[in-house]
Structure formats: C-alpha cells, structure tokens
Amino acid sequence: MRERGHHDMGGLPAGPVDRGRHEYAEWERRVDAMCVLVGNKRLCSVDQRRRNIEALPPEVYDKTAYYEKWVVSLGESLIQRGVITTEDLARKMAEVNERK
Amino acid sequence: MSESRFKPGARVKVLKAYPLGHVRTPYYIRGHTGTVERVCGEFPNPEELAQMRDGLPPQPLYRVRFLQKEVWPDYRGSAQDVVEVEIFQHWLEPA
Numbered sequence: 001m002r003e004r005g006h007h008d009m010g011g012l013p014a015g016p017v018d019r020g021r022h023e024y025a026e027w028e029r030r031v032d033a034m035c036v037l038v039g040n041k042r043l044c045s046v047d048q049r050r051r052n053i054e055a056l057p058p059e060v061y062d063k064t065a066y067y068e069k070w071v072v073s074l075g076e077s078l079i080q081r082g083v084i085t086t087e088d089l090a091r092k093m094a095e096v097n098e099r100k
Numbered sequence: 101m102s103e104s105r106f107k108p109g110a111r112v113k114v115l116k117a118y119p120l121g122h123v124r125t126p127y128y129i130r131g132h133t134g135t136v137e138r139v140c141g142e143f144p145n146p147e148e149l150a151q152m153r154d155g156l157p158p159q160p161l162y163r164v165r166f167l168q169k170e171v172w173p174d175y176r177g178s179a180q181d182v183v184e185v186e187i188f189q190h191w192l193e194p195a
C-alpha cells in the first residue's frame with residue numbers, strides 16, 4: 001500500500017526551479033478554455049480532474065507536460081460522466097491523426 | 101452546514117492518514133501539530149467532489165500555521181519561520 005502519492009512531492013529534493021515565463025501554445029489555451037467551460041456547465045469538477053491526474057502512472061506523470069495532464073484528465077473525466085464514450089474519443093483521435 | 105470545531109489560536113494535530121482517492125492534505129504535513137490561523141469558510145468536500153458526488157454539507161476549512169523547524173528536521177532558517185497550509189476540518193483533531 002503506497003502512503004505517498006507520486007504527485008504529492010512537497011519537500012522532496014527537486015533541484016532548481018525555473019521561474020521564467022513562457023507563452024502558451026494555442027492548444028494549451030484551448031485545453032484551459034475547455035476545462036473552464038465543462039466546469040461552468042457542471043460537467044466535471046476540478047477535483048475530479050485532479051484525481052484523474054493523480055491516478056496517472058508515475059512514469060507517465062513525469063514525462064507529460066502540464067496541459068497534457070489536463071487534457072488527458074479532461075477526456076477521462078468526461079468518459080466517467082458519460083458525456084463522451086471511449087469510442088467517440090478514439091474516432092476523433094483517429095480523425096485528428098489523419099490530418100497532415 | 102457543519103459547525104466549525106476550532107477557533108483561531110486552537111492547537112490542532114493533522115491526522116496521519118493515507119486514504120485512497122483525491123485528498124488536499126499534503127503528505128508532508130500529516131501527523132504534525134500547528135495552530136489555527138483563521139477559519140477560511142466552508143466548502144464542498146473536494147474528496148467527495150473528486151468522486152462525482154456533491155460534497156455536501158460544506159466542510160469548514162482552516163488555515164493552519166506550523167513551525168518550519170518542526171516540519172523539516174533539517175530546516176536551517178529562522179526558528180520563527182512558519183508554513184501555512186489550508187486543511188479541512190475532518191483532517192484535524194484537538195492537540
């Protein structure tokens with residue numbers, strides 16, 4: 001039984017913190033906007049999305065960027081709520097992969 | 101509505117618990133004793149919200165102040181330095 005969640009890193013050695021600012025990519029803005037939108041429509045809560053982020057396997061958690069975690073947890077949350085199905089998501093992802 | 105059990109100045113101890121699911125109480129502060137700095141208000145329980153329930157009745161949330169040197173055995177800053185953590189009532193017991 002694990003006592004400490006992989007995400008729960010407060011106090012662990014981490015090396016220097018990058019305090020620089022950076023621009024957000026268009027897809028990152030879109031992910032943020034979608035999360036706000038589904039929150040406003042009460043289709044999922046920030047806590048549900050956090051739970052899904054915290055449930056990522058440690059190796060996935062470590063190699064995905066901030067908004068990658070957001071978009072994965074958003075998809076997961078909407079499937080849990082029955083807003084979309086895994087099939088809907090798979091079909092759309094295949095469609096996106098077709099784009100050049 | 102839940103009654104708030106603790107007033108500012110009260111000494112409280114954070115439960116040393118390791119539940120499954122989504123919790124807002126950081127690992128590093130569990131089991132430590134601090135002082136209630138303020139009552140922040142009442143909010144739906146995020147542990148319940150994370151499981152797609154309504155989190156009601158709202159639970160009192162406290163800002164609790166801990167001495168850094170007590171939380172981190174190797175802390176090298178001032179003995180008066182503090183860290184404040186917002187913690188829901190069901191994670192606290194009187195100390």
